[in-house]
Amino acid sequence: MAQITMDMIKELRERTSAGVVDCKKVLAETNGDIEKAIEELQKRGIAKAAKKQGRIAAEGKVGMCVANGGRVVALVEMNCETDFVAKGEKFAALYNAIAGQVAGMSNPTVESLAASPYVLDKNITVEQAVTNFTAATGEKITLRRVERYEIKEGTGRIGTYNHDNGRICVIAEVTTKDAAVAAGDDFGAMADDVAMHIAAMNPSYIQEKDIPAADIAKQNEIFTAQVKEEGKPEKIAPKIVEGKLAKWKKENCLVDQIFVKDSETTVAALLASFGDDVRVVRFVRYEVGEGIQKRVNDLAAEVAEMMK
Numbered sequence: 001m002a003q004i005t006m007d008m009i010k011e012l013r014e015r016t017s018a019g020v021v022d023c024k025k026v027l028a029e030t031n032g033d034i035e036k037a038i039e040e041l042q043k044r045g046i047a048k049a050a051k052k053q054g055r056i057a058a059e060g061k062v063g064m065c066v067a068n069g070g071r072v073v074a075l076v077e078m079n080c081e082t083d084f085v086a087k088g089e090k091f092a093a094l095y096n097a098i099a100g101q102v103a104g105m106s107n108p109t110v111e112s113l114a115a116s117p118y119v120l121d122k123n124i125t126v127e128q129a130v131t132n133f134t135a136a137t138g139e140k141i142t143l144r145r146v147e148r149y150e151i152k153e154g155t156g157r158i159g160t161y162n163h164d165n166g167r168i169c170v171i172a173e174v175t176t177k178d179a180a181v182a183a184g185d186d187f188g189a190m191a192d193d194v195a196m197h198i199a200a201m202n203p204s205y206i207q208e209k210d211i212p213a214a215d216i217a218k219q220n221e222i223f224t225a226q227v228k229e230e231g232k233p234e235k236i237a238p239k240i241v242e243g244k245l246a247k248w249k250k251e252n253c254l255v256d257q258i259f260v261k262d263s264e265t266t267v268a269a270l271l272a273s274f275g276d277d278v279r280v281v282r283f284v285r286y287e288v289g290e291g292i293q294k295r296v297n298d299l300a301a302e303v304a305e306m307m308k
Contacts, residue, residue, distance in 0.1 A: 002032030012037055018046045046135070057142045058289040059086045061166035063099030066158075068150075070188070073158045073171045074103035075147045076113075077286050078130075081139040086288075094133055094141075095166075098126060102146050113146055147171070147284045154179030156281075159191030161199045170195040172283035176275050187274055193261060194254075194270070198285050203254040206280055211249065219248055254280060 004027045012023040012034060018041050030036040060079035067074070078095040080086050101119040102108050114127035121129065126143070134141045149158050149171050156175035163169070174191040176182050205211050223244040227237045250256040255268040262270075271278040 004028055004032060008032060008034065012041075016041050016046075022046050044135075046131075056292065057081050057140045058292040059083050060142075060144075060288050061086055061091065061095055062162075062169040062286045062288060063095035063166065064160065064162055064169050064171075065096070065099040065103040066160060067100075067103040069153075070158060071153060072103050072148070072150045073160055074099050074108075074149075075169055075171060075284065075286050076102050077144040077146075077288065079140075079142040079144050079289065079292070080137070085137050085139050091133070091137075092166075094129065098129075098143070101126065102148055105148065108146050108148050110143055110146055114143060145286070147286070149173055149282070149284075151175075154182055156182050157188050157191040159188075159193070159195035161192060161195035163196075163199050166288070168199050168285065168287045170199045170283065170285045172198055173281050174271070174278065175281050176278045178275055178277075181275055181278075190270065190274060193259075194267065194280060195283070197257070197260045197267060198254065198283055200260045201254075201257050202285060203257060204252040206254050206283070208249050208253055208256070211253070216245070220245055223248075254283070 004024060008027055009020060009023045012018065012027060013020065015034075016023070016038055018026075022041065023037070026037045026040050027034075030040060057079035059082055060077065063076045063078065065074045066072070076095060076099045078091075078098070080091065085091055097118075097120050098113070101116065102113060105113065105116070114125065114130075116126050118124050118126050118129040124132070130141050130143055151158060151173060156173060159170075159172040159174055161168075161170045172191065172195045174187075174194060176187070181187055204215075220241060223241045224237070226244075227240050232240055255266065255271070257267050259265050259267050259270050267280075271280065
């Protein structure tokens with residue numbers, strides 16, 4: 001039996017990008033034969049999966065699961081590298097199953113979800129299921145973020161909206177103290193309309209009082225610089241900045257926005273039409289790949305990198 005050294009593990013890691021534990025285990029199984037170890041890692045999909053981890057996964061889908069009569073809604077964003085994989089039935093089966101798993105968890109995080117037994121195969125974790133899918137498709141698959149809302153019966157509704165089959169998904173909790181109103185179909189439809197509005201208009205806050213002081217200060221600084229650049233007189237500059245800031249607040253606060261389905265009313269007015277106490281207390285909007293820097297293919301740069 002060959003002695004497995006750190007140099008051997010290091011070489012295998014560098015050639016396959018597999019983890020230390022996997023490298024050590026396979027080297028022991030192949031009696032220290034590097035080439036056989038590489039082949040074994042490839043057979044198991046570990047080397048292929050690990051090699052993909054440097055790639056950018058900015059495509060994908062958002063899975064949504066509505067459970068317990070609509071009182072629980074879960075979202076999970078899973079990313080891949082190409083639109084081709086994102087639209088595949090097997091990828092849909094994966095992210096939908098995981099979304100259902102999130103719905104059944106308490107205070108889920110990406111980390112706790114990844115470590116949980118996979119709902120469709122209790123012998124592996126969710127993380128292993130994702131790694132297996134990476135190996136099967138040849139694309140980097142990433143479990144990016146999760147969200148779960150739960151409300152008590154009679155306190156309101158969770159509005160949902162799924163745009164373009166998981167490209168943008170929104171959940172919004174709309175509350176009322178009137179249980180009879182909350183149970184109504186019209187109230188449920190209104191909550192879904194609010195979610196649709198959020199998908200379309202992408203507000204940053206619910207209302208003005210929710211805007212952090214740091215965000216207001218930052219915008220004030222930006223508008224002040226803009227006014228100065230425009231060469232406005234110093235006497236009127238503060239008023240102009242004040243006006244710009246007020247407009248920015250209205251454009252970015254949900255309740256102050258013009259309702260996307262009716263240009264004659266605001267979201268605040270829509271809520272008020274169902275009762276003075278009706279409120280949107282929280283919402284989350286997931287858009288696939290937002291905030292991820294997508295790779296721009298540069299053939300010349302790739303060739304130059306290969307030549308190195």
